[in-house]
Amino acid sequence: MSETSEKRTLVPHFLIIGVIIVIILAIVFWPSEDESPVAPEPEVIQPELEVPEEPEVFETRPTPPPVELEEKDEVEPLPEPEPTEPEPLDVSDPAIKASLRDISTANDNSVNRMLVNEGLLQRFVVTVTNLANDEMAPNHQLLNPPEQSFRVYSQAGKQWIDAASYKRYTPYVDMLESFDNQALLSVYNLYKEDVQNKYAEISDEPDQDFNEVLLMAIDELLDTPEVPVPVEVYTDSVAYKYADSRLENLNEPQKQLLRTGPDNMRRIKAKLRELKTLIQADGSQ
Template sequence: MSEHSSEHTHKKGPSRSQLLLAASVLVALVIVVTFVLSKQNEQKQENAKFSQDVVKQQQQTSQQINTAQSKQEEPEQDSAPEPVEQPPQAQRNEEPLDVRTATPEAPELPPLDSSDEAVKQSVAQMMSEKALALLVSDDMVRRGVVFVDNLAKGKVAQKHMPVKKPQEPFMALEGDIVVTDPNSFERYTPYVDMLSSMSTAQIVRLFDKFKPLISQAYEEIGYDGDDFNLTLDKAITELLNTPIPESNIPLIKDSVTYRYAYPEWEQLSEAQKQFLRMGPENMKKVKQRLEALQKSLNK
C-alpha cells in the first residue's frame, strides 16, 4: 500500500518517497468535477440568454405602430388632419436594439505562463486564508491538469501535487496486529473541509472562467483539449471505486516500510491506496460529494 511505501516504523517520520498526498488527489478531483460541470453550466447560461431575447419588445413596437397607422387611414378631410403623437413607449422602441449589448464580453484571460496570479485572485474569493495556504501557488493550471490525467490512470503525479503535503507524518500502531494510527487520518481533515466549504456553483464559475487555459494545458501534454472531459470522468470513477474499509486494515512491517496485509488492498492502484490514507470518515464525505457531482455530470 502507499501507506507502507518509505514509511518509518514505530511512529517515525516517513521517508520522502512515502509522502504522497491523498489530499492532493481530493483537490484535483475538484478540478475534475467542476471542469465537466462547467460544460453543463454553459448550456444553462445559453438557455437563459435565449429566454432574454428581445422578441417581445419588438412585438410591442409593432402593435403601437399599427395603432398609429390605423388612425392615419381615416377618411380624408377638407383640412389636413392633426399629426398623431406617438406614445412615449413607441418612440423609445423606434431605435433598433443592439442584441450584442445584452451579454457582456468575458474578461480576457492572461497567457497560460502568467496565469497564476489571476487564478489565485479568483480562488481567494471563495476560500479562507487558511484553506488557501494549502494550495501550491505556482503553475496552478498545469499542475491540476497533469495531476488529473495521472489520477485517471490510477497514478499519483508527485511532482505536480496541487496541494502541500501535511506536516504530520504517517503513524502506525504496533501491537499484536499493526494498523494505521487513527490520528493519521486527521492530517487530511483540513483538505476535506476545504472541498466541503466550496459550493458547486463557485467551483463551476471558477473553472468555466479558466476553461480555455485548462484545454491549452491538456493539449501541451499531447491530447486534444476537448478530450479532458473524458479524463475528468475517469478520475472521478477511480476514486469512487475505492472500497471504504469497515475496520482497521492490518499492515505488514517490511523493514522501514509498511504494506497491506491483505492482497485485495495491496493490489489497489496507487491513487486508490493514497485515498485510503484519509480514513473511512473522510472518504465517506468525499465520496458523497463526488457521487452527487458525477450524477449531475451524467444526466
C-alpha cells in the same frame, strides 16, 4: 425595426413637435403691442363740425402666407462604441486561488495555505490525467502535504494505522466541502478552455474532451473499497504497505484515498458524486 432604432427615428419628429408647441405658447401668452398700456393724453375739446357721412370703408389687407417652420436637421444618433477585445483571462495562481476563495464558506485561510503556489492549472490537468490512468504524479501535487507525519502503532506483534494519521487529512476535506458545488463547476467552466488547451499539450489524444478525463478520474476514486479499521500495514524499510494484498494491489490513487481514513473517504466520495452529477448534467446541455 428594433425598439432602439424606432426611438432614434422618432427623435427628430419629437424635436419638431416640441419647437412648434413652444412657438404656439409664445404667441398665445406673450403680450402683443395692442395690449400694451399707453399714458392718456390731455383731453382737447374741439368744436363740433358737421361732416358729411361717408360710407365706411374696410381696408382689406392681403393675408400673409403661412410661415413654414424650418425643419431641424435630424439628430444624428451617437456612433456605436467600437467593439473591444475582452481582456485575456487571468490564469495566474493568485487569480485561481482568489476564485476558489470567493466560493468557499470557510472563514480561515485554508485555500491559500493548502494549495501550492506554482502552476495550479498545469498541476490540475496533470493530476486528473494521471488519476484517470490509475497513476499518481508526485511532482505535480496540487496540495501542500500535511504537517503531521504518518503514524502507526504496534499491537499483538503487528502494526496498524493510527487514527491520528487519518485526522491529518480532515482539514483538506473540510476545505473541499466548503466549496459550493455549482460555484465550483462555474470556476471550472471559467478555466475550461485553458484546461483543454493544456490537456491537448500533454495527451496522446488531444481532441478528447477533458470532461471525459475528469469523469474517469472521479470514477477511479469512487471505486475505492471501504474497509474496516484498524488497517494492518507493514514496512519494507522503504515505505509502509498494506498487509491485505487486495488493498495493496489497488492503484496508487485508490491507496492514497484509503490513507485519508474511512470517515474522510466517505465525505470525499459524497462530494465527488455530487460533482459528477453536475458535470454530466452540464455536459448534456
